[in-house]
Amino acid sequence: MAPGQFRDYVESVRSSMDIVQVVGESVSLRKAGRSFVGLCPFHQEKTPSFHVDQGKGLYFCFGCGTGGDAFKFVMNFHQVEFSDAVRMIGDRLGIPRPAPATAREAQEDRERRRALEALAEAQAFFEERLGSPAGSGAREYLERRGLDLEAARRFGIGYAPPGWDNLLRHLVTRNLRQEEILRAGLVVPRPSGDGVYDRFRSRITFPIRDTAGRIVSFGGRALGNEDPKYLNGPETPVYDKGRTLFRLHETAQEVRQARRVVVVEGYFDAVSLAAAGVPGVVAVCGTAFGAPHAQLVRRFADQVVLLFDGDSAGRRAAHRAVGPVLAAGLGLRVACPPDGQDPDDLAKTGGISAVEACLGAARDLPHFLVDEARKDFDLESLEGRVKALEMILGHLAQLESPLARADAAGRIAEGLGLDDQVVRDELRRAARERRRELGGSAGAVAPSAAKARKLTPAEADLIRFLVNLEHPGTERDRIASEIPLEALGPLARKVITRWADAAREGSTVGLTELAEVVEAHEATHILALPFVQAPEPDLAAALGAVDALRSEHLKAREAALQDSILHARDAAEQDRLALEKLAAARQRQALRHGPAGIAQGGSANAGSSK
Ligand SMILES: [Zn+2]
Numbered sequence: 001m002a003p004g005q006f007r008d009y010v011e012s013v014r015s016s017m018d019i020v021q022v023v024g025e026s027v028s029l030r031k032a033g034r035s036f037v038g039l040c041p042f043h044q045e046k047t048p049s050f051h052v053d054q055g056k057g058l059y060f061c062f063g064c065g066t067g068g069d070a071f072k073f074v075m076n077f078h079q080v081e082f083s084d085a086v087r088m089i090g091d092r093l094g095i096p097r098p099a100p101a102t103a104r105e106a107q108e109d110r111e112r113r114r115a116l117e118a119l120a121e122a123q124a125f126f127e128e129r130l131g132s133p134a135g136s137g138a139r140e141y142l143e144r145r146g147l148d149l150e151a152a153r154r155f156g157i158g159y160a161p162p163g164w165d166n167l168l169r170h171l172v173t174r175n176l177r178q179e180e181i182l183r184a185g186l187v188v189p190r191p192s193g194d195g196v197y198d199r200f201r202s203r204i205t206f207p208i209r210d211t212a213g214r215i216v217s218f219g220g221r222a223l224g225n226e227d228p229k230y231l232n233g234p235e236t237p238v239y240d241k242g243r244t245l246f247r248l249h250e251t252a253q254e255v256r257q258a259r260r261v262v263v264v265e266g267y268f269d270a271v272s273l274a275a276a277g278v279p280g281v282v283a284v285c286g287t288a289f290g291a292p293h294a295q296l297v298r299r300f301a302d303q304v305v306l307l308f309d310g311d312s313a314g315r316r317a318a319h320r321a322v323g324p325v326l327a328a329g330l331g332l333r334v335a336c337p338p339d340g341q342d343p344d345d346l347a348k349t350g351g352i353s354a355v356e357a358c359l360g361a362a363r364d365l366p367h368f369l370v371d372e373a374r375k376d377f378d379l380e381s382l383e384g385r386v387k388a389l390e391m392i393l394g395h396l397a398q399l400e401s402p403l404a405r406a407d408a409a410g411r412i413a414e415g416l417g418l419d420d421q422v423v424r425d426e427l428r429r430a431a432r433e434r435r436r437e438l439g440g441s442a443g444a445v446a447p448s449a450a451k452a453r454k455l456t457p458a459e460a461d462l463i464r465f466l467v468n469l470e471h472p473g474t475e476r477d478r479i480a481s482e483i484p485l486e487a488l489g490p491l492a493r494k495v496i497t498r499w500a501d502a503a504r505e506g507s508t509v510g511l512t513e514l515a516e517v518v519e520a521h522e523a524t525h526i527l528a529l530p531f532v533q534a535p536e537p538d539l540a541a542a543l544g545a546v547d548a549l550r551s552e553h554l555k556a557r558e559a560a561l562q563d564s565i566l567h568a569r570d571a572a573e574q575d576r577l578a579l580e581k582l583a584a585a586r587q588r589q590a591l592r593h594g595p596a597g598i599a600q601g602g603s604a605n606a607g608s609s610k
Contacts, residue, residue, distance in 0.1 A: 005098040006083070013090040014071075019057045022070040022089060026077050035531070041077060042066050042300070044257045051531050058511060060531045067527030068512040079211035079252065079299055088212070108237070111183060115238050118176050118184040119215045125170050126158025126205045126218075135159045138204055141223050145268070146348050147275060155271050156207040160200035160220060167198045185217055185236045203231060206267040208239070208285055209249040211296070219246065219267040219285060230266060232286030243292045246270055246283040252300065254279035261301040262335075262359065263289055265308055265317060269343040273307075276347040278355050281307075289321035294328035303331035305362050307343050310336045319372060322365070326398040335362035366408045369395060370415030385416050389426065392416075397430035405431060455525050458548040459492035464529050465542035466499050467511050475539045476503070482546050487553030494518050495526060547591050554588040 020029060020036055029036040029052060040050035040061040049063040060067035066076065074085035087097060100106040129135050130152060138159040142152050160167065171181050178196060181187050187196040203220035210216045217233030235241055245263075247270050248255070255261045262281045264270050270283035280301075284293065289306070297304060304325050308314035318334050325332045335358050337346040347355050363371065373379065373388035392412055399405045405427055413423040455463070462483070466476060480503050485493055498517045502509045511530065515523040537545065561581040568574040 009090065009095070009098045010086050013086050013093065013095055014069075016093050016095060017057075017070050017089050018054065019052055019059065019070040019073070020054045023052050023059055023073055040064060040066075041253065042256055043259065053530055056530050058527075058530050060527050062528070062531070065524030065528070067524070067531075068515065069510060072512050076299070078213075079248075079296065084212065111180075112237050114176070114180045115184040115236060116214055116216070118171055118181050118186060119217070119238070121171055121174050121176065122167055122184070122186050122218070123156065123158065123207050123215050125167055126160055126200075127153070127156065128158075129161055129166075130157065130159035134161050138223060142204065145344070146272060151275055155274070157271070158205040158207070160198065160203045160205050162202040164197040164201070167200070168196065183236060185233045185239065199233070200231065202226070206246065206271070208233070208244060208246050210238075210244060211249055211252070213249045214238075216244065217285070221268055230286060240292075241285045241287045242290055243296060244285055245293060245296065246285050247274065248282045248296070250274075251280050251282060255282075255297075256300045259300075259302045260305060261297050261303075262305045262307050263321070264343050265314065266342075266344070269307075269347075272344045272347045273355060276355060277352045278347070278359075288317060289324060291324040291327060294324040294330060298328045298330055301330070303333065305333045305335055305359055307335045307337070307359065307362075309342045310338075310340050315372065315375070318368070322369075322395050323398065326365075326395065329400060332365050332368075333362035334365075334368040335359050365395070366392075366411040366415065370412060373416065379416060385418060388416055389418065389423065393427055393430040396427055397434040399431070454489075455492055455529075456489065456549070456552070458545040458552070459488060460529055460532070461537040461541055461545040462549070463492065463495060463499075463514075463526070464532075465537045465539075465545070466496070467509075467514065467529075468536060478539070479542050479546065482543070484546065484550050484553060487549040491518060491522050491525065551588055551591050554584045554591075558584045558588075 023029060027038040027041050027050065029038040036052040036054065037048040038050050039045055039048050040063050042061060043064040045063050050061045052059045057069050058067065059073055070089060071082060071085045074080065074088055075082060090097065100109055130138055131149065139149055168181060168187055182196055186199055188199050189196050200218060200220040203222055206219040207215045208217040208219060216239040220231040222229050233239060246267055258280050260280055262278065264273065264281060264283050267283055270281050273281040306318045306321055308318045322332060337343055337358055346358060369392045373392060377388040378384035379388060396405060396408050399408060406424065409424045409427045410420055413420040465479065480500055483496060485497065488496060494517050495514045498514055499509060511526060515526040518526065558581050561577050565574055565577045568577060
């Protein structure tokens, strides 16, 4: 579709949506004074700190600092992109979507929709088969593995019966065409090139959903020892394995609350742990845990616990996941079931307490890496220890925090029997090299980004005034011309510059968009503004804030000039600086004369900024 069309669509959704209704679908809200409050879905809490302001169309959590408008809420809650969030709300409100711009786009849209329809039909078919007489063998198999029919239903487990075309024939009766079924990955072309046959046969089926909850593929488990034990659906226009985690949609709320995701390798492991009551368990879908997975998880968890089999394949898989997890800035722990069990055995024999004990005993990164090194290198020899250190440093260099690196270095030194200082130095060198490889800029911004910048009360008042749409254009134009950008701190300057750019083009931007121009950890200071318990600043208050900012700025300038006077080279320079300081002091005096004096101060200020 044309970009303008989408913009119009966004605006019509924006003007029709009610944030209390949108948020209320996922969070139970109650009215409290001016706003609505509820338990935050983005962090674990017992008393509500999640506020929704219906009039302003914004939410904010005082517990974890997340906030924004209804679009932002849907993006964060359902883990979808902006355009999908708009469509989800728009569809709910019955606002017609704009037509696709090109015939090709329309075709692709239709193909994706038909594939999703085929997959949903297939799910209904598999579930029905599991409950039918034909599914008795599959039900017995599930019972043996600790899942009765009711539990199987809860997890959407189904059964693909033996035979070449059960599903195919069923889907054709549902008006799906062969090429549509093929595009959904449900059938395989015959080697002869003539026709297709069912991909999943004689298998337990697990529905794989995307983050929006739509079924995008299936995983199939053999009932006996047939190969392969697990059969994975292929990548299709609606299914990208590298960006999909089995049961992430179903367990998203638990992950968000615990800020932790437990990653296992098999569909069955994920289901048995969930059945045992372990929260936040997902599985990779026949692929390694990679960078896109880590990015996906990062949106709502701080820590990844890998719970892989203790065999060498499981170890290798855990080892491969270290890089992507650290690169995404997530914490990592590695748990391993005791005595060669797999996670499913553990849940079946010991229940949730055994699983939680195993997760609780998960090794942190240095511990895991030293254990790995012990298996791969001869730590008795110096050569082996040096090689082990190289392998470990490759991983640890990705740790962003110098504190975390120092802590890890100490423990690695102890584990390998190497000198503490040597390991620290080597790690610092490795981290520096890595930053250089990444292009220097990543390392350069890190120290300043670590300091969370805040807003002064005057900056806060000013921003609150600017984003309040109740003020008429003339009032805001007046303020826009008065804002002393040079007197603002870096955070306020970025935000207000963005606001002023939009104002110059005759448009307005909301707080949610303004918060997007700053770092995530700074955004919370912006998003909290509408929820502070202070009266809304009016024009006089906003002008007062401008005054206060100028005054602070001039005061700082006077102090800097005083410092220069003390270090001046000669008397002439001293005199010149003293005059400048006097001028600044006069400007500051002039600010105290109310609104009339502000204009005066404005012009005087323009003179001094040369
Ligand atoms: Zn929160």
